[in-house]
Amino acid sequence: MPQNVERLSAKFAHPGLRFTTGRGGLVKAVVETAKAQGEIYLHGAHVTHFAPSGQAPVLWVSEQSWYEPTKPIRGGIPICFPWFGGHPSAPSQPSHGTARITTWEVTAVEAAADDGVAISLQNAIHPFQVTYRVEFGTELQLTLTVELPDTAPSPARYEEALHTYLAIGDIHQTRIEGLESTAYIDKVAGGDRQPASGEAIRFSGELDRVYLNTSGACRIFDPLAQREIRISKSGSQSTVVWNPWIGKSDKMPDFGAQEWTGMVCVETANVGDNAVEIAPGSAHTMTAKIQLQ
Ligand SMILES: O=P(O)(O)OC[C@H]1O[C@H](O)[C@H](O)[C@@H](O)[C@@H]1O
DSSP: OOOOHHHHHHHSOBTTEEEEEOGGGOEEEEEEOSSEEEEEETBTTEEEEEEETTSOOSBOBOTTOOOOTTSOOSBSBOEEOSOSSSOSSOTTSOTTOSGGGSBOEEEEEEEETTTEEEEEEEEEETTEEEEEEEEESSSEEEEEEEEOOTTOSSOEEEOEEEOOEEEOSOGGGOEEESOTTOOEEETTTTSEEEOOOSSOEEOSSOEEEEEOSOOSOEEEEETTTTEEEEEEEESOOEEEEEEOHHHHHHTOTTSOTTGGGGEEEEEEEEOGGGOEEEOTTOEEEEEEEEEEO
């Protein structure tokens, strides 16, 4: 049975969470508790807002974003799955997979720790069964579980990313710590492999890096907004860092002219050499926890 606001509201009534029609007529859940505000669209299971009470939004969303069933939302937390970037063999397939442009089914809404509220969703993306639990508390906790049914004929491989767009005061002043000792693929330099830089990441032009074999937390220091965002994770061996700067964002119709100065992506991922392979009847879970320090 198709999900609509009335049916969802009747089935999953819970204090602090309500279903409503969002932009473009797409259905979303809105969270308002004593500790936090948030929202998630069923389209893409896309978290588009999170803020602990009294704080400015932690996530950035473009004013120019599409809100259409066939297009990804620009900002928030798109789920890239089951591939990252272009499809490995079929270039006409959508960038970053189909998870972010299909409607997810809500399976549960429940109370979570710390006066929070959690929503769970699922999506069948052949050959996988995917579940996503989003816990809105003082922190935002994301749990993405990919299962390969035991009826599958052979093991299957996938890539994934919680492509988190963070709202920052000014990219020129922002620095990211936690990846100093990790080698990376420089996508701006055509995919060259670079050794660990030994330094915090700072931004002075387009930056698009895939850090491999790293399971540690990142700290995003934002002096203009006078705050620090911490992203910790489990089940993830890659971290992607991206800011498109002027030239690339100018070419994107869903990106406002000066918006690139107020965002940075720090993506909890398993991509490239870190793609995940699972056997029939098994599952893999990746988590990310996003918090203000
Ligand atoms: O425009 P999209 O398909 O949403 O991709 C946006 C960006 O996602 C990731 O961060 C990739 O590393 C970038 O190369 C890409 O440009």
